[in-house]
């Protein structure tokens with residue numbers, strides 16, 4: 001291209017090079033951060049739990065433990081607490097909790113349940129009505145901490161409604177026949193979830209509640225008016 | 234209709250085929266959006282027949298697919314103009330069009346009639362992948378990749394053989410990145426955090442990086458074509474836009490990594506870079522207005538007719554500049570800081586932004602391309618707006634803006650009541666949903682959705698009949 005001498009600021013070549021450099025630099029930084037993040041969010045295993053190592057995404061075997069969502073003093077926000085709280089919001093990895101009558105799922109068994117549940121969540125499109133970790137659709141409640149929702153607990157209505165004595169059985173029953181247990185005019189439809197898939201899904205939900213989401217959702221289940229099961233329309 | 238086509242190149246004709254399918258999918262998107270909006274108000278509507286999840290899934294998949302169709306169509310359309318030659322593998326291009334269209338049809342039929350499957354890999358391969366926006370089953374993913382690779386090779390070979398312009402260089406490298414990113418959405422993992430990490434590579438790095446660059450390139454082409462802007466200037470702007478868009482958008486990805494299990498440093502990175510994302514969008518808006526005004530002034534000075542040679546396309550192009558800035562820039566910035574996002578994340582506020590941004594940034598400029606294709610097809614020198622052109626732009630823009638406002642109000646209410654006040658539980662969710670302000674907003678969203686759909690009918694009518702407008706200059 002024959003052109004008069006122009007200032008660098010109006011030179012296409014200069015801007016083209018700048019675009020390439022900026023893009024390259026941003027991409028490299030992203031790739032580097034991705035490697036770091038991959039390390040930090042890879043799923044833990046039972047050894048981590050045995051060694052009291054807190055992982056951002058813990059082992060599938062957390063289904064054997066009691067789970068809470070408490071304020072962590074160092075972090076300044078709520079975090080999942082697994083197997084008991086040391087008083088400062090850190091996991092003790094001690095207190096167990098039965099999950100469908102057992103608290104001794106092996107790594108393999110727990111992985112298999114989680115795998116089934118994750119597959120089911122995709123095969124049934126949970127994400128197109130609900131949000132998972134806050135992403136998805138806004139037609140139905142966020143499921144990030146659904147396992148910890150007071151409605152499923154001893155003082156909530158769902159165990160009595162489904163005629164079950166434990167949280168996990170109540171959830172599994174609801175997931176198989178949501179049309180039978182409506183609590184709002186906006187009901188969850190029957191998605192053909194089998195008993196086995198339901199157990200997998202509950203494992204998936206329990207595991208998701210143990211993921212360290214940097215304090216999202218804030219104050220989950222802590223506020224009295226949000227917990228008391230208000231009369232629904 | 235085919236017979237009276239004035240297209241000089243087969244590539245332009247192929248582009249117009251893509252546009253036709255895009256418009257059909259756009260219509261399907263609106264109808265399914267209405268179904269989903271009705272279900273918010275009357276939850277028993279089509280319950281257990283075509284549930285909200287299915288309606289919504291088709292709504293947003295049709296959206297993504299029509300926009301990809303329109304982008305591919307735009308590239309085929311502008312390719313001969315830019316390179317000066319016919320697309321090299323035009324026969325293969327046409328074949329790939331039919332393959333892709335067949336695949337899309339099958340996917341939609343499966344979504345409508347089979348909907349969900351058992352929890353097996355077979356479901357992921359054949360029915361749905363169940364991940365918002367990219368639910369298409371794995372077989373279709375692979376099909377899409379094959380078709381897109383074919384398209385890329387075709388474009389690349391044509392660009393190598395013909396004239397090499399800055400616009401073509403940008404489009405080619407951008408399309409390669411766009412296609413490559415799709416691969417990040419094709420993998421299954423039990424780890425939901427990992428899953429969403431890569432899912433956002435597709436969604437965010439598409440709409441806030443590669444698609445935006447595509448918009449920059451299309452706007453550059455359109456400015457040259459319809460207001461007669463100077464290529465050198467336009468291409469310089471384009472390179473600046475690429476630098477700013479990629480410079481902010483790539484690491485702006487961090488605004489989706491605040492709460493999905495990823496480390497805290499994403500708070501700072503996401504906040505910083507995504508806050509810069511509105512800057513290029515302001516720049517692009519100013520660019521369109523500036524070039525339009527400048528060229529008009531030059532013509533005025535020399536006593537020429539100052540109107541552009543494609544009025545409807547120009548109006549849509551200007552609304553793109555503004556809508557991109559408003560929907561993506563302003564509404565995006567509203568919730569992009571973690572301090573705000575911890576409350577707004579996954580609420581109707583997100584939906585407000587999603588609608589305004591997708592419409593403002595992409596629907597507008599792609600509709601401008603449809604009008605350019607109509608102009609090309611009938612060989613019209615100056616395409617004038619008709620009553621239907623004006624009704625279309627007014628009703629569609631007003632409708633989408635109205636939906637955006639209604640959803641923003643719904644979002645505020647949900648954020649304050651369900652999130653800040655009541656702590657995000659199941660019960661908190663429904664207390665907020667059953668609030669009067671929420672239900673009124675949902676009514677208004679439906680009403681404004683109907684307004685949008687009426688506008689769409691005008692748009693279809695106009696695209697089919699505008700060539701007969703007696704005011705056109707041939």
Ligand code: HEM
Nearest residue numbers: 440488507510561565566568569578579583587590591594
């Ligand atoms: C044309 C460009 C854009 C489009 C089409 C777009 C579209 C979307 C959509 C559809 C979502 C929802 C995703 C989901 O379903 O979960 C979203 C989320 C988001 N967008 Fe954008 N966006 C654009 C630009 C921007 C910009 C420039 C910013 C910031 C300055 C931004 C900030 C955000 C944030 C923070 C979220 C997360 C919302 C949440 O936490 O729920 N977006 N965007």
Ligand code: HEM
Nearest residue numbers: 137138139263266267269270583584587591592596682685
């Ligand atoms: C007839 C007009 C429309 C109606 C009634 C409508 C309705 C809806 C509904 C009910 C949802 C589900 C929101 C939720 O999960 O709560 C939705 C999602 C969405 N729609 Fe529309 N829509 C319409 C037009 C459009 C247009 C024109 C666009 C873009 C060009 C669009 C883009 C989207 C996007 C991106 C989402 C996902 C938002 C997110 O996940 O944040 N829609 N729409």
Ligand SMILES: [Fe+2]
Nearest residue numbers: 437441486488
């Ligand atoms: Fe984003």
